[in-house]
Structures are given as structure tokens and as C-alpha cells.
Amino acid sequence: xxxxxxxxxxxxxxxxxxxxxxxxxxxxxxxxxxxxxxxxxxxxxxxxxxxxxxxxxxxxxxxxxxxxxxxxxxxxxxxxxxxxxxxxxxxxxxxxxxxxxxxxxxxxxxxxxxxxxxxxxxxxxxxxxxxxxxxxxxxxxxxxxxxxxxxxxxxxxxxxxxxxxxxxxxxxxxxxxxxxxxxxxxxxxxxxxxxxxxxxxxxxxxxxxxxxxxxxxxxxxxxxxxxxxxxxxxxxxxxxxxxxxxxxxxxxxxxxxxxxxxxxxxxxxxxxxxxxxxxxxxxxxxxxxxxxxxxxxxxxxxxxxxxxxxxxxxxxxxxxxxxxxxxxxxxxxxxxxxxxxxxxxx
Amino acid sequence: xxxxxxxxxxxxxxxxxxxxxxxxxxxxxxxxxxxxxxxxxxxxxxxxxxxxxxxxxxxxxxxxxxxxxxxxxxxxxxxxxxxxxxxxxxxxxxxxxxxxxxxxxxxxxxxxxxxxxxxxxxxxxxxxxxxxxxxxxxxxxxxxxxxxxxxxxxxxxxxxxxxxxxxxxxxxxxxxxxxxxxxxxxxxxxxxxxxxxxxxxxxxxxxxxxxxxxxxxxxxxxxxxxxxxxxxxxxxxxxxxxxxxxxxxxxxxxxxxxxxxxxxxxxxxxx
Numbered sequence: 001x002x003x004x005x006x007x008x009x010x011x012x013x014x015x016x017x018x019x020x021x022x023x024x025x026x027x028x029x030x031x032x033x034x035x036x037x038x039x040x041x042x043x044x045x046x047x048x049x050x051x052x053x054x055x056x057x058x059x060x061x062x063x064x065x066x067x068x069x070x071x072x073x074x075x076x077x078x079x080x081x082x083x084x085x086x087x088x089x090x091x092x093x094x095x096x097x098x099x100x101x102x103x104x105x106x107x108x109x110x111x112x113x114x115x116x117x118x119x120x121x122x123x124x125x126x127x128x129x130x131x132x133x134x135x136x137x138x139x140x141x142x143x144x145x146x147x148x149x150x151x152x153x154x155x156x157x158x159x160x161x162x163x164x165x166x167x168x169x170x171x172x173x174x175x176x177x178x179x180x181x182x183x184x185x186x187x188x189x190x191x192x193x194x195x196x197x198x199x200x201x202x203x204x205x206x207x208x209x210x211x212x213x214x215x216x217x218x219x220x221x222x223x224x225x226x227x228x229x230x231x232x233x234x235x236x237x238x239x240x241x242x243x244x245x246x247x248x249x250x251x252x253x254x255x256x257x258x259x260x261x262x263x264x265x266x267x268x269x270x271x272x273x274x275x276x277x278x279x280x281x282x283x284x285x286x287x288x289x290x291x292x293x294x295x296x297x298x299x300x301x302x303x304x305x306x307x308x309x310x311x312x313x314x315x316x317x318x319x320x321x322x323x324x325x326x327x328x329x330x331x332x333x334x335x336x337x338x339x340x341x342x343x344x345x346x
Numbered sequence: 347x348x349x350x351x352x353x354x355x356x357x358x359x360x361x362x363x364x365x366x367x368x369x370x371x372x373x374x375x376x377x378x379x380x381x382x383x384x385x386x387x388x389x390x391x392x393x394x395x396x397x398x399x400x401x402x403x404x405x406x407x408x409x410x411x412x413x414x415x416x417x418x419x420x421x422x423x424x425x426x427x428x429x430x431x432x433x434x435x436x437x438x439x440x441x442x443x444x445x446x447x448x449x450x451x452x453x454x455x456x457x458x459x460x461x462x463x464x465x466x467x468x469x470x471x472x473x474x475x476x477x478x479x480x481x482x483x484x485x486x487x488x489x490x491x492x493x494x495x496x497x498x499x500x501x502x503x504x505x506x507x508x509x510x511x512x513x514x515x516x517x518x519x520x521x522x523x524x525x526x527x528x529x530x531x532x533x534x535x536x537x538x539x540x541x542x543x544x545x546x547x548x549x550x551x552x553x554x555x556x557x558x559x560x561x562x563x564x565x566x567x568x569x570x571x572x573x574x575x576x577x578x579x580x581x582x583x584x585x586x587x588x589x590x591x592x593x594x595x596x597x598x599x600x601x602x603x604x605x606x607x608x609x610x611x612x613x614x615x616x617x
Binding site for chain 1: 584
């Protein structure tokens with residue numbers, strides 16, 4: 001017979017179990033907070049990459065796709081950062097490291113797959129690890145009677161007046177890379193700003209956009225015949241019968257790196273390192289490379305022939321990548337922004 | 347007076363007046379026309395003249411779980427903001443107009459101040475406050491942020507009604523024996539209702555289209571439509587953006603029309 005005392009005991013145990021179980025389960029399942037891109041990249045991440053990582057490492061991943069990432073990280077406490085793994089382009093990583101928001105270096109000790117990466121992925125121009133890169137070069141229309149550009153100087157061809165495309169330099173890292181490249185082509189090197197400003201002035205009239213997505217559409221719509229863009233922004237239309245192509249100028253292409261880094265105050269640093277290691281695995285690299293046309297950092301990745309022919313997958317090809325010195329650029333960004341805004345005004 | 351005498355002669359002044367109005371209307375409506383063209387054009391970029399008509403961008407929008415989740419979150423948030431802002435804004439307006447409060451002019455300016463601050467700063471400040479309080483970024487935090495910027499709209503429209511309000515009607519009801527609660531429910535509320543709901547319409551639209559405040563307060567997988575559209579645009583600038591914009595415009599229009607039908611906003615316009 002069930003006594004009143006027994007019934008109360010059973011009820012109490014039931015209530016404790018019901019209230020406590022979710023928090024016990026929650027305590028066992030760790031959450032990794034990351035930033036990540038949207039678009040096709042986001043689709044593949046959410047559809048395949050992240051679920052597989054969650055399953056293997058028995059955790060949940062909270063992936064933030066809503067910009068702006070750096071101000072949100074900066075606004076959160078250092079000892080309890082909003083993100084555990086910070087995915088941005090290289091220029092933002094350099095801003096973050098100055099405030100101790102991300103780690104200065106990541107080595108093969110923390111992330112074993114770093115040992116298999118091309119040197120550029122962890123060079124002195126990188127804070128964190130570059131897991132992929134795109135090449136910034138020239139996109140052009142193939143139906144306008146233009147020859148494939150061989151030099152960055154081809155963008156200055158007078159025939160392209162009003163039909164060439166660039167970026168609003170203060171807000172776009174491709175525009176910033178292009179400015180540095182102008183210094184190299186027309187002056188003494190990437191840091192020759194006077195030569196770069198002069199060359200930028202000579203590119204007017206030029207159509208300017210904020211995002212690379214807009215540049216893609218301007219090229220597709222024929223609003224510009226030639227513009228600065230990264231290779232994946234053109235190659236993603238492969239097989240869609242669009243009259244656009246990409247050319248890597250002979251002077252070299254600028255690297256647009258996809259950099260991952262761990263925040264020093266993260267409570268799940270080990271999981272953060274495991275995530276970066278996972279993203280550098282050859283199978284994961286191949287899947288993402290072929291989905292979004294990014295060049296993989298892991299030299300052991302074997303891409304299908306179509307991708308291998310175009311992407312930067314050999315030591316010789318990788319040698320063409322020029323990595324900007326973002327620390328140098330960011331330190332002068334305010335002055336540069338003011339100057340280029342004056343040049344391109346109107 | 348005969349109809350002929352009422353008819354004004356068609357002179358240069360009238361022509362200029364009509365031309366100016368037509369230009370203003372074109373200026374206001376041209377962006378919407380471009381959105382319609384972009385939403386129905388099959389090409390994945392803006393091209394004019396359009397090369398055909400397609401519903402593929404609408405299909406892409408309605409078949410995308412990201413867009414649909416964002417749309418429902420935006421609608422849910424805007425509905426909550428509507429309810430909260432008419433309650434808070436209406437009560438504040440009554441207190442400020444009738445309460446004989448010391449410093450009521452200062453308080454009015456204080457309650458209106460969210461309109462004077464850049465919304466992005468409000469978003470950033472709330473984001474930091476929530477994180478420091480250990481709250482994180484819950485949906486109710488987003489709703490509170492939107493309510494903060496929506497309340498001034500209700501406050502302003504309700505105050506406008508209250509300043510034109512004939513208090514003798516309330517006094518007459520009280521003299522005839524109505525309790526203060528009954529006076530409020532049966533006399534005051536029906537009279538200020540158009541002002542409150544006109545502000546509510548603004549509150550709904552401000553919340554539904556809110557971007558700068560939401561930017562900092564949305565959580566992964568819980569993003570509002572404007573934030574999802576902004577992020578989508580950075581990677582895929584295709585007609586789905588225009589289709590989403592069309593749906594947003596139509597929803598906002600539907601809310602205004604529904605409220606007009608339910609409470610008759612025209613009454614407010616006549617005041």
C-alpha cells in the first residue's frame with residue numbers, strides 16, 4: 001500500500017528530476033559560439049558542416065551570421081566573450097588582436113592540421129589561421145570585345161571610363177587591397193600611398209559599391225565591363241552561361257583570407273581549437289572549397305579537376321598570392337579613408 | 347452657388363501645382379516601382395526593361411526557412427511592440443496631459459528622447475546592458491528595445507488628441523454619476539482611441555522595419571527580417587530581396603488598412 005509519506009517522496013523526486021534534468025543535460029552539452037558567413041557558405045555550414053561537428057564533438061554550435069561581428073565582440077566582456085571562435089577577413093582580426101580580443105598566434109600544437117597548411121595560412125601577416133583564401137583580381141565581361149586583362153593597369157584603359165568598377169574603400173577590404181595594389185603597380189610598393197592615390201584619381205569615372213555581391217551583379221547586368229573582385233565571386237556562376245570571367249593579373253593577386261581565431265576569454269577554448277582543426281580537415285575543406293570556390297589552406301586537399309584548374313592549390317600558384325600588411329594599413333586607416341573619400345567624392 | 351462658379355480656371359499656377367505633386371509622388375513611389383520590377387524580373391540582377399515575368403523570387407522567399415522564421419519573428423515582435431507601446435504610450439500621455447505632474451514638459455521631452463538618439467546607439471547600449479546583466483539576447487529583450495523606440499510615436503499622437511480634448515464631456519459624465527473608471531472606459535478611451543491607435547500603427551511599422559536596434563539584439567537562428575535581408579544582400583543580391591521587400595510593404599499596408607477598418611483612423615485625421 002502506498003502511504004502518504006511515500007507518495008510525497010516520489011512526487012518530490014519527480015519534481016526535482018523534471019526541473020533538474022534539462023539543466024543537467026545542458027551542463028553536459030557544451031555550446032560553441034562562432035561567427036560565420038551567410039549565402040552559399042552559410043547553407044553548407046548549416047546543412048552539413050556544423051551538424052557533423054556537433055555530432056562528433058557532442059556539442060551545440062551557435063552560429064551568428066548577423067554583422068557586424070567585431071563591434072559585438074568588442075562590446076561583450078573580455079572574460080565572457082560573445083564568441084568563442086571569431087571568423088572574419090584578416091583586416092578585422094588585426095583590429096581585434098590589438099585589443100586582446102583574439103589570440104595572436106595559433107600553432108600546430110593547438111590545431112594539429114595547421115602542420116599541413118600552406119605557409120601563408122599562418123604567416124606573419126595573419127592573426128589566427130587562414131582556413132581558405134580567395135584571390136582578388138579582375139572580373140570582366142566576355143561579350144564586350146575585351147581581352148582578358150593581364151595587368152592591373154588594364155583597368156585604367158580609357159575605353160573603360162564609366163564602365164569600370166571598384167569599392168567604397170573605407171568599408172570594403174577588397175577596395176583597400178586594390179588601393180595597396182595600386183601603390184605596388186604605379187609606385188614603390190604596397191605601402192606607397194602617394195602613388196596609389198594618384199592612380200586612383202586616374203581611374204575616375206569609376207562605379208563604386210559597398211559589397212562584393214553588388215559588384216557581381218553589376219558585372220552580370222553589364223553595368224560595369226571590368227571590376228575588382230575575388231575569384232569566387234565570378235567562379236560561382238560557372239556553368240550558368242553568364243558572360244563573365246576572372247583574370248589574375250600578372251603582377252600577382254591579393255589574398256582575401258578567411259581567418260578563424262579563438263577568443264582568449266572563451267570558456268570552451270579546447271572546443272574552439274577542435275573546431276578550427278575540424279575546418280582544416282581535407283574532407284571538410286574539399287566540401288566547402290567546391291561549394292563556394294574558395295582555395296583551401298590545407299595542402300593535402302585534392303579537389304576535382306574543374307576546381308583544381310582554377311583555384312590556388314599548388315605551391316607555385318600559392319606563391320602568386322600577395323598578403324597585405326593589415327597592421328600597417330589599419331594604423332593609417334583614418335587618414336586613408338579621408339583621402340580616398342575626397343578623391344572619389346561625386 | 348453654381349458649379350460653374352466653383353470651377354477654378356486652369357492657369358499656370360494650377361499646372362505648376364499639379365506638376366509638383368506629380369513629381370513628389372513619382373519621387374516617393376519610384377523606389378517601390380523598381381522593387382516590383384526587380385521582384386518579377388527573372389534575371390538575378392536589376393535590369394531594365396524587364397525580360398519577362400516570374401514568380402521564382404517569391405517562391406524562393408516563401409520556401410526559405412531562414413526568411414520565413416525571420417518574417418514570423420518580425421511579425422511577432424511588431425505585434426508585441428504594438429500592444430506594449432499603446433499601453434505604455436497611452437498611459438504616459440494621459441499622465442502627462444492630465445496628471446498635473448511637476449516638470450511635465452521635461453518628462454515629455456524625456457519620453458520623446460529615443461527619437462533624438464541614433465537608433466544604433468540605443469541598440470548597442472541595450473546590447474551591452476543585457477550582457478552585463480547576464481541576460482544574453484532573449485527575444486523579450488529585442489521586444490523591449492523596439493518598444494523603447496516605438497513608444498514616442500504613440501505618446502506624440504495621443505498627446506495631440508488629448509490637447510484638443512474637451513474635458514467638459516468627462517465632467518458631464520461624472521456629474522451624471524459615472525465612476526472615474528466608467529468615465530475613463532466609456533468617455534475618455536473612445537475619444538483618445540484614434541490617437542492611440544494611429545501611434546500604434548507607427549509603432550508596428552517602426553518595429554517591423556527596425557534594423558539598427560535589432561542589429562545588436564538578435565540571436566543566431568532568431569533574426570528579424572530586416573537583419574536577414576541585410577546579411578543576405580551581402581552574399582546574394584538577387585530578386586528574393588525584392589520579393590521580401592514587396593511582402594513587407596504589403597504586410598505593413600494590410601495592418602494599416604485593417605486598423606482603419608477596425609477603428610477608423612480617418613476620425614483622427616479629422617481632429
